[in-house]
Amino acid sequence: MTPPQEPPLSPHPTEPRRPDGEHEVKGHTFRDTGDGEPEATPVVSATREPRRLTWQKLTFLPVTLLVVLLITWLWFRNADLDSISKNALADGNVWVRLKQHIELTVISTFFVLLIAIPLGILLTRKRLRPAAPFAMALANIGQATPAIGLLALLVIWMGIGMKAALVGMVIYAVLPVLSNTIAGLKANDPTLLEAARGIGMSPMGVLGKVELPLAVPLILAGVRTALVLNVGTATLATFGGGGGLGDLISTGITTQRMPVLVLGSILTVALALLVDWLASLAEIMLRPRGLEVRS
């Protein structure tokens, strides 16, 4: 009897995987029990490292975005703008707002990482572990707070400007990164940590050489979430005088000038998708080689 080939493992952890010794033939599930011959383990061809990036993944989104932006630009050149629209876009305003938006996103993400990752590490250490559920419960209630309300409160408290917007964005995005860091560190196989300690690694060594590298995928997922959230929240900065592309959108809505509104919206969408795409590339590139699922 030739043992049927195991279906290749999918790189997606969500994919249902059949338990060991079980396989499918023509839609029916069989399970090997007793002492039949063991299934052949699929041989991993070690000749070539699996490619991390496919060219589709590298080109599809940027090309789509370029096409959309090009169409928008062409449409915009032919749109007849009245004086209000022209005013809203004069003096390279679009460029200024775009730069502000990127600035807001980058700065807030930097601080989010600076706060959330060390805090996540601290909350999973033995001594502070009892505090973790409280921190998470607090953070969950914080998550129920609408971003716009939080921002408005901060503006009232700290005054109009970029600072209030940045603080609001940081508070808002810390939670996902924090919970991802904690989840990532907690999900590590305790036997691996035991083994690391067993070969005489110091606590710092275990953390730096075993725990963190293993948790990298989840932490990176958190970073990506934070970036995407921040691009979104940055659109709200305009309501507190913080600038950003939200400025174009809100001007477009209040003055009923559709070209301004559409231009602001499309630029925001393009920026958000681009940031998400870059973060997804980083996620793939920075994942430790040892964690790769070979197919």
Place this chain on the structure above:
Amino acid sequence: MNFWDYLGSRHEQLLADAFQHASAVFQCMVIATLLGILIGVVTYRSEWAGNLATLTTSTILTVPSLALIGLLIPIVGLGVPPTVIALTLYGLLPIVRNSIVGLRGVDPALVDAAKGIGMSRTARLFKVELPLAWPPILTGIRVSTQMLMGIAAIAAYASGPGLGNEIFRGIGSLGSKNALNQVLAGTLGIVVLALLFDAAYVLIGRLTISRGIRV
């Protein structure tokens, strides 16, 4: 005027706003749930369709809410339509993803057993697969609802209904005495609504999760 006086003098307006907020989120959640589970059921069997559904909905979620509303306004105008469309679209992702994950996670042996005792495909879906996949789907619904609470507040800027109006009124009158009260009332109102909805979902979970898989 302190916060309590403010609540006392404006409670009618606030309650009306809160009711509209809750009802907008609730109605959009019903649409998003039905649509999301439908998409999940249709796509979970095939690898690429399921991935495509997840990818599409997660792309929608990547789009900032103000920008999506901004793109909807030229098409459907101001007010309720962009709010409903935006809320429904944003509500889809967690539900679609969790239904696909939940349905794919059902032990194939159980489905096989159902097939073995002669259940039709529809019966298998409704009596075996969906009940088993229901807990993750319900989690998706909870996550969606919490998210929609905040997005509905932003939709108020496009003349949408709800407590977001209170917040934007406060922002519009920055520096006046009532600005803080208005923003605080709107924000806390939304937090309270979100927690109430969450409690309701816990209750729904108790009542609807099949007894055999209850933890």
